[in-house]
Structures are given as structure tokens and as C-alpha cells.
Amino acid sequence: MAQKYGETTVIEIAQGISYEALSERVPAPQRIEIVSLYKQVLDVEELSKCEVGELLRALRPDSLLERFAYRKQTGHHNSKDFIKLKGTKGQINHSEHET
Numbered sequence: 001m002a003q004k005y006g007e008t009t010v011i012e013i014a015q016g017i018s019y020e021a022l023s024e025r026v027p028a029p030q031r032i033e034i035v036s037l038y039k040q041v042l043d044v045e046e047l048s049k050c051e052v053g054e055l056l057r058a059l060r061p062d063s064l065l066e067r068f069a070y071r072k073q074t075g076h077h078n079s080k081d082f083i084k085l086k087g088t089k090g091q092i093n094h095s096e097h098e099t
Helices: 007-015 018-025 028-042 050-060 064-072
Strands: 083-085 088-092
Touching: 007 018, 007 028, 028 083, 028 088
Parallel strands: none
Antiparallel strands: 083 088
């Protein structure tokens, strides 16, 4: 939703800031969902006690290391091998080379 409405707007909704232009831009069901998701992600009951930086960090994607750790843990990793051929890189698709 931050991509659709903008980070500032999403943070304003989470903080409970309301004004007419915001209400016109973001429908009520989406505002309720934004608040609900923030409460769930940050594991808090009251978003007004959260700092802006904390709300902003919740919008940021995970770090590269966290994504690698998640893929390793869940078994979601790419099984293609990289090889070097005369200074270039390529991929081997194992399913195409079966005999």
C-alpha cells in the first residue's frame, strides 16, 4: 500500500492523522487494513506510542541477508549452477541436459 499511496500517507494513517484530502485519497477499508497490519507487524496495541522511524522501518524490505536466511530455512533457493565459459557466465538448466 505504501507504493500505491506513498510512505508518508501510510505513516500518517498509522499515527491516526486524519484530514479531508487523506480521507478522499485512501478509502476507509484500506485505512483500517493499514492500521491492522502495522499493529500485527510491530506487535503493539497502540500505534501512537511508536516512533516514526519504527513505522518507516516496517515499510522497508528485509535486508539481503535476511532474505537469504529465509530462503535457506524454507528450502526456496535456486538450484541452477553457474559456470564460466571463456570469460562469460551462464546457467545450466539440469532438466534440459538429462540423458
